[in-house]
Amino acid sequence: MNESLKAYLDGEIGLEELTPESRRGAEAWEALFSEARSAGSAGAPVGLESQIMDELRASPTAPWSRLVDWWVHSHTVRVRPLIGLAAAASVATLFFLPFGPARPSEPTGAATALVPEEAVYVQFVLEAPDATSVAVAGDFNEWAPEIDLADPDGDGIWSGRVRLTPGVHKYMFVLNGTDWITDPHAERYVEDRFGNRNAVLAITGGAGAGSLAP
Amino acid sequence: MRRYKDALYRYAERMTGRSDDAADVVQQAFIKGFRNLERCRDPERVGGWLFRIAVNLCKDHLKGRVKREVPLESGEPLRATRGLPEEGVERAEIREEIYRALQALSDEQREAFVLKHVEGWSYEEMAEKLDVSVPALKMRVHRARDQLQELLEHYR
Numbered sequence: 001m002n003e004s005l006k007a008y009l010d011g012e013i014g015l016e017e018l019t020p021e022s023r024r025g026a027e028a029w030e031a032l033f034s035e036a037r038s039a040g041s042a043g044a045p046v047g048l049e050s051q052i053m054d055e056l057r058a059s060p061t062a063p064w065s066r067l068v069d070w071w072v073h074s075h076t077v078r079v080r081p082l083i084g085l086a087a088a089a090s091v092a093t094l095f096f097l098p099f100g101p102a103r104p105s106e107p108t109g110a111a112t113a114l115v116p117e118e119a120v121y122v123q124f125v126l127e128a129p130d131a132t133s134v135a136v137a138g139d140f141n142e143w144a145p146e147i148d149l150a151d152p153d154g155d156g157i158w159s160g161r162v163r164l165t166p167g168v169h170k171y172m173f174v175l176n177g178t179d180w181i182t183d184p185h186a187e188r189y190v191e192d193r194f195g196n197r198n199a200v201l202a203i204t205g206g207a208g209a210g211s212l213a214p
Numbered sequence: 215m216r217r218y219k220d221a222l223y224r225y226a227e228r229m230t231g232r233s234d235d236a237a238d239v240v241q242q243a244f245i246k247g248f249r250n251l252e253r254c255r256d257p258e259r260v261g262g263w264l265f266r267i268a269v270n271l272c273k274d275h276l277k278g279r280v281k282r283e284v285p286l287e288s289g290e291p292l293r294a295t296r297g298l299p300e301e302g303v304e305r306a307e308i309r310e311e312i313y314r315a316l317q318a319l320s321d322e323q324r325e326a327f328v329l330k331h332v333e334g335w336s337y338e339e340m341a342e343k344l345d346v347s348v349p350a351l352k353m354r355v356h357r358a359r360d361q362l363q364e365l366l367e368h369y370r
Contacts, residue, residue: 001359009359010352011336029359032312032366033331039309039316040227041236043220048237052219052244196217 001025120203121161124149124171126183129156131175138171138198140164145174170198218261219244222268228328229272231317239275243268266343269325276321315365319358326354327362 005022007013009029018026124136126149137145140162149158170190172180182189186199222243226236247264316324325344329335330351337348344351 001363006356009331010355032362035305035309036312036316036328036332039313040224041233042224044223044240045233045237048223048240049219051237052241055241055245056248 005029119163119165122164122201122203123159123161124173125157125159126173127157128173128175131156131158133176134158135174135177136160136162136171137174137180138169138201140169140171145177145180149173164201164203166203168200168202170200172196172198218264221261222264225265225328225333226268226272228313228316228332229321229324230275231313235275239268239271242271246271262343269329269343273321273325311366312362315362318365319361323354323358323361326351327358330355 002022002025004013004018005025008015008018008022008026015023015026126134128134134149134151135145136147136149137143141147147160147162149160151158172182174180180196182197183199186201188200188202189197190200191197219240222240223236226239226243227233230236230239243264246267247260316328319327326340329340329344330337335343337351340346340351341348
């Protein structure tokens with residue numbers, strides 16, 4: 001291998017600095033590198049993640065085990081007042097319906113008013129015309145991609161209602177059982193320490209129907 | 215975890231040459247990372263930090279293992295090629311040969327080659343993370359390329 005080709009492969013000079021012959025050599029090497037990137041498995045085997053989670057939960061360092069969920073899913077949530085959050089619901093959360101008994105009309109304590117006990121139904125909607133299945137997973141169901149959305153008319157708009165308790169929830173959509181994607185229309189996002197970008201949904205009950213809240 | 219497990223696994227598989235060993239390495243990397251989370255100085259770069267843990271685990275793993283001979287012309291295929299179009303079969307076979315050729319390199323050469331040309335690290339990054347000088351790493355990469363050239367001559 002000549003010195004200029006070696007220098008190119010080491011990233012010291014550009015392709016344009018090579019002679020035509022060296023350039024052909026460089027291209028052959030680049031092709032080999034590219035094939036090497038594709039050699040081997042495409043990714044970790046199915047089940048490895050849950051195996052690791054089981055191992056972490058069974059960790060002898062018991063006090064740490066409480067942080068497992070934080071390690072995998074939790075984030076620093078900085079919630080600011082959400083102005084105009086009706087729009088914030090965007091495509092992901094089109095509407096809420098009250099769940100459970102009607103809210104009593106008599107005055108309630110402040111804490112109750114801010115964090116009501118009633119759960120609400122939240123409608124999750126995602127446009128994914130190429131998906132064969134869409135599910136929603138979040139901290140409200142241990143991040144299990146098992147809440148399936150439906151697209152009965154085949155127009156690529158998947159939707160489904162999920163019963164949620166008031167509070168701040170994080171979620172992602174799961175396409176085709178494997179591809180985790182962030183809701184593109186969420187109002188708010190948080191990054192976890194692995195670089196995942198989760199959508200944030202904050203719910204508090206209002207008089208009558210549920211509503212979004214900081 | 216979702217974001218990094220595949221990249222860590224691919225690296226570990228290339229380094230160890232075995233899927234079960236690669237899974238072990240990834241599992242250990244996450245567990246070690248979790249237990250030492252407070253040592254991660256820059257949470258924004260946790261991916262690089264985990265990768266470094268995996269690199270070291272691969273190194274430890276290989277140290278404790280007797281070097282296996284990986285003949286280029288034998289062994290079971292890594293992936294089934296049945297049903298692939300002719301061109302696909304040919305490419306799968308080429309990748310198979312490359313994969314086996316990588317396994318025939320010394321551990322140090324394979325580590326240097328994979329980090330440089332497969333993972334795309336700079337020599338400076340490699341030197342920092344492996345604690346090896348840039349000239350020494352260049353030498354390993356050059357030797358790895360020379361050996362691969364020899365092993366894969368009939369494909370070039």
